[in-house]
Amino acid sequence: MIERTIFGPDHEAFRDSFRRFMDKEIAPFHEAWEEQGYVAREVWSKAGANGFLCMSLPEEYGGSGADLLYSVIQFEELWARGLTGIGYGLHSEIVAPYILRYGTDEQKKRYLPKLASGEMIGAIAMSEPAAGSDLQAVRSTALKQPDGSYLLNGSKTFITNGWHADLVIVVAKTDPAGGAKGTSLFLVERGMPGFEKGKRLKKLGLKAQDTSELFFDGVRLPAEALLGGAAQENRGFVCLMEQLPWERLQIAISAVAASQAAIDHTVAYVKERQVFGKPVGAYQNTRYTLAELQTEVQVAQVFVDKCIELLMAEKLDTATASMAKYWTSDLQCKVMDECVQLHGGYGFMWEYPVTRAYADARVQRIYGGTNEIMKEVITRAMGLPGR
Numbered sequence: 001m002i003e004r005t006i007f008g009p010d011h012e013a014f015r016d017s018f019r020r021f022m023d024k025e026i027a028p029f030h031e032a033w034e035e036q037g038y039v040a041r042e043v044w045s046k047a048g049a050n051g052f053l054c055m056s057l058p059e060e061y062g063g064s065g066a067d068l069l070y071s072v073i074q075f076e077e078l079w080a081r082g083l084t085g086i087g088y089g090l091h092s093e094i095v096a097p098y099i100l101r102y103g104t105d106e107q108k109k110r111y112l113p114k115l116a117s118g119e120m121i122g123a124i125a126m127s128e129p130a131a132g133s134d135l136q137a138v139r140s141t142a143l144k145q146p147d148g149s150y151l152l153n154g155s156k157t158f159i160t161n162g163w164h165a166d167l168v169i170v171v172a173k174t175d176p177a178g179g180a181k182g183t184s185l186f187l188v189e190r191g192m193p194g195f196e197k198g199k200r201l202k203k204l205g206l207k208a209q210d211t212s213e214l215f216f217d218g219v220r221l222p223a224e225a226l227l228g229g230a231a232q233e234n235r236g237f238v239c240l241m242e243q244l245p246w247e248r249l250q251i252a253i254s255a256v257a258a259s260q261a262a263i264d265h266t267v268a269y270v271k272e273r274q275v276f277g278k279p280v281g282a283y284q285n286t287r288y289t290l291a292e293l294q295t296e297v298q299v300a301q302v303f304v305d306k307c308i309e310l311l312m313a314e315k316l317d318t319a320t321a322s323m324a325k326y327w328t329s330d331l332q333c334k335v336m337d338e339c340v341q342l343h344g345g346y347g348f349m350w351e352y353p354v355t356r357a358y359a360d361a362r363v364q365r366i367y368g369g370t371n372e373i374m375k376e377v378i379t380r381a382m383g384l385p386g387r
């Protein structure tokens with residue numbers, strides 16, 4: 001196996017401490033959380049108290065000023081262990097960076113320390129019942145009122161961390177006739193009159209994730225709720241586009257980690273399980289299948305590590321990140337399917353990690369931009385004619 005070179009000793013020490021945290025605070029409860037459909041709220045405050053949230057934020061906002069590799073490690077560890085109900089990644093590396101990058105000083109001071117401590121849980125609400133891939137089609141509106149406030153109306157669906165969320169970045173049209181150029185981002189707090197949570201959605205996988213619907217019925221937002229203030233009005237789409245490389249790479253990182261873990265589980269299983277007097281792993285089909293999967297996952301790991309390096313050097317472009325997202329999540333689904341097969345009937349039983357990993361994998365090809373949309377992005381960068 002090719003040695004990974006992106007991490008230093010401090011990162012590996014951190015990996016150990018995060019593993020201990022998962023062993024104590026997450027793993028023993030995750031199955032119960034899958035059954036209830038959401039994680040315990042304390043797992044957020046405990047993560048905050050241990051410095052595991054928003055690590056890449058500057059210290060003045062409650063972070064550690066850490067490089068992104070610490071967050072990479074969290075994605076890898078949670079997905080390798082199948083602890084997919086935990087939404088730290090989206091909270092720390094999607095929601096908080098929007099506020100850090102585009103927010104006013106006032107917004108940064110108001111929200112970032114609370115996100116870092118786990119006092120507030122963050123979500124981002126782009127998708128709507130009739131607008132997912134085609135975000136320009138969002139129907140939610142936030143229309144400016146004579147007193148400078150905005151009136152938010154609309155509904156969102158499939159929102160990760162949505163049921164627990166205290167702070168939601170909401171994508172809404174401020175100029176409905178302006179298309180992409182009429183879209184803005186708003187910071188909407190739990191408890192604002194007219195903001196209601198819908199039901200937690202029952203899903204094929206990520207069963208402990210509190211993915212929810214959100215409803216906004218005449219929510220009156222003060223002017224200060226516009227992310228970035230007046231300067232960012234109608235610039236929401238630009239902000240969304242700028243953040244895509246890192247968001248897509250997060251999915252690729254978790255896809256490779258989950259795939260490697262499934263291969264490791266399967267290798268252990270096929271060594272033990274006897275059929276026709278010898279281990280499943282002794283059959284050529286098993287050995288060659290695993291050799292092929294391991295080869296592809298190794299290739300994927302090297303590619304993703306290179307993308308991480310590029311990201312940290314601020315050189316990762318959206319097309320390359322889209323390649324990583326689509327190719328590794330397709331690979332993840334293929335790995336899970338083959339690993340389930342090699343487990344026989346036990347691969348269909350929920351108590352087996354490979355079964356859960358199979359269920360959790362499927363959405364990786366869908367969210368963060370579907371893999372078809374990733375191919376659209378790649379073809380555009382190749383100069384091919386568009387739709």
Ligand SMILES: Cc1cc2nc3c(=O)[nH]c(=O)nc-3n(C[C@H](O)[C@H](O)[C@H](O)COP(=O)(O)OP(=O)(O)OC[C@H]3O[C@@H](n4cnc5c(N)ncnc54)[C@H](O)[C@@H]3O)c2cc1C
Binds near residue numbers: 124125130132160376
């Ligand atoms: C578990 C989960 C968590 C999620 N978390 C969030 C979240 O936190 N925040 C959020 O805003 N959203 C979230 N989403 C929504 C997710 O991003 C969308 O589901 C996704 O972008 C696809 O949109 P859609 O479901 O409307 O599918 P559609 O856009 O209706 O797509 C249907 C099919 O058409 C294909 N298609 C669409 N356009 C094209 C095209 N131009 N060319 C070729 N094929 C095309 C798609 O690839 C897909 O196969 C989540 C979804 C899930 C399932």
